[in-house]
Amino acid sequence: MGTTTMTSPSDPIESTTASTASEARPAAAEVLNAEAVRGRGPSSRAISLAFLLLAVFACIYVARTLLFPIIMAVLLALLLRPAVLRLQRLKVPEAISAALVLGIVTATLALLVTHLYEPATRWVSMGPSEIRRLEYKLRDLARPVRAVRGATDKVVELADATAPAGGHKAAVVVERASFIDVFGTAQRAVGTALATLILLFFLLASGDLFLRKLMRVIPGLRDRILAVEISRSIQLEIGSYFARVTLINVGLGIATALTMMALDMPSPALIGTAAAVLNFVPYLGAAVTLVGILIIAAVSFDGAVQILLPVFAFLALTTIEGQLIQPIMHGRRFALNPVAVFIWLLLWGWLWSVPGLLVAVPILVALRICAEKLPSLSPLAELLGRD
Numbered sequence: 455m456g457t458t459t460m461t462s463p464s465d466p467i468e469s470t471t472a473s474t475a476s477e478a479r480p481a482a483a484e485v486l487n488a489e490a491v492r493g494r495g496p497s498s499r500a501i502s503l504a505f506l507l508l509a510v511f512a513c514i515y516v517a518r519t520l521l522f523p524i525i526m527a528v529l530l531a532l533l534l535r536p537a538v539l540r541l542q543r544l545k546v547p548e549a550i551s552a553a554l555v556l557g558i559v560t561a562t563l564a565l566l567v568t569h570l571y572e573p574a575t576r577w578v579s580m581g582p583s584e585i586r587r588l589e590y591k592l593r594d595l596a597r598p599v600r601a602v603r604g605a606t607d608k609v610v611e612l613a614d615a616t617a618p619a620g621g622h623k624a625a626v627v628v629e630r631a632s633f634i635d636v637f638g639t640a641q642r643a644v645g646t647a648l649a650t651l652i653l654l655f656f657l658l659a660s661g662d663l664f665l666r667k668l669m670r671v672i673p674g675l676r677d678r679i680l681a682v683e684i685s686r687s688i689q690l691e692i693g694s695y696f697a698r699v700t701l702i703n704v705g706l707g708i709a710t711a712l713t714m715m716a717l718d719m720p721s722p723a724l725i726g727t728a729a730a731v732l733n734f735v736p737y738l739g740a741a742v743t744l745v746g747i748l749i750i751a752a753v754s755f756d757g758a759v760q761i762l763l764p765v766f767a768f769l770a771l772t773t774i775e776g777q778l779i780q781p782i783m784h785g786r787r788f789a790l791n792p793v794a795v796f797i798w799l800l801l802w803g804w805l806w807s808v809p810g811l812l813v814a815v816p817i818l819v820a821l822r823i824c825a826e827k828l829p830s831l832s833p834l835a836e837l838l839g840r841d
Contacts (some may be wrong), residue, residue, distance in 0.1 A: 511805065518806050522813070523646050527653035529816050532693040533561065533700065538658050556651065565729065573721040577750065584644035684827045691823050696816065698783045703733045705774050714747075714766050720754050729768070733775075735811045736795055740772045789840035790818065 500553035514521060534555050539549035665685055672678050707804065711726025719725065725747060732739030747768050751761045781789075800817050825835035 515805050522809050523649040525813050526650045530654050533696040548661050549659040570724050573724045601795040692820050703730045717764050794838050
């Protein structure tokens with residue numbers, strides 16, 4: 455009689471545990487995969503952002519000839535838009551208002567350039583005798599320069615002494631720019647100015663055309679209302695900022711011209727205009743104006759007090775403008791982080807040279823205003839703020 459093996463049913467607790475463990479393995483695997491993805495996420499996003507920034511800066515550098523008149527036209531349109539709106543309130547058509555504003559601005563600039571062309575040419579084209587005279591006068595004011603020059607002469611003498619016998623001395627030849635180079639530079643400058651003026655006219659005459667086009671593209675009534683509010687606010691605030699900056703710089707130019715006139719400096723109108731224009735570039739503009747005043751004073755006067763007095767007078771004016779006038783006009787809202795401004799100037803100066811310095815700060819202000827209006831860019835606004 456065969457033996458029958460009795461198979462007892464398995465313990466329900468053990469079966470439940472086994473099934474739970476078998477179900478937990480895929481879940482744990484999914485959690486690990488998700489954590490791995492999250493661990494790789496920030497690094498991949500950072501790499502993508504870095505490549506995107508590099509691509510943007512490369513495009514800005516390569517397309518600088520195309521982008522500069524566009525950016526200048528947009529900035530000038532924000533500055534001149536209130537004048538066009540005032541004429542429109544007087545029932546003047548939009549295109550005629552834009553033409554009148556552009557005509558007044560162009561005529562004013564033409565008169566200013568015509569008036570300042572002769573003194574500017576005279577100071578730029580100083581002869582060798584005037585340069586030697588300038589060097590002689592500055593020698594007593596800057597003894598470290600004389601020490602550096604003496605060390606340079608010793609280095610040259612040492613190089614001549616150690617040169618092999620019969621060797622040829624290196625000759626320094628200063629090449630003057632050819633007529634073709636000068637004509638090409640002038641042609642590019644005139645072309646950029648014409649392109650800026652034409653685009654500026656279309657921007658002023660078109661009014662809210664681009665905004666209306668944007669409203670047709672954006673879906674949803676709420677998104678359209680938000681886009682209109684943001685665009686209007688940005689336009690008004692940036693235009694107001696540029697108007698205040700222009701007013702401050704014009705005031706600084708007038709005060710500089712009057713001060714230089716009181717100190718018997720030659721070409722005070724030229725100095726005041728240079729101070730107003732260069733003050734659009736923070737830090738560097740005032741420094742260049744200061745050096746120019748020092749050179750003109752050293753060529754024009756003989757005494758150390760007469761030479762240094764215009765320099766200290768301009769330093770006092772720029773200190774009052776930077777520490778008193780700007781905080782009153784702008785308040786704390788548009789105060790920028792000086793470190794961010796300096797790095798931004800270095801970046802745009804490296805990308806576009808002098809034109810980049812002119813548009814760097816307006817672009818930075820526009821970025822901060824846009825960042826303040828868009829919640830997703832609030833960290834950027836905090837980074838660019840002064841406080």
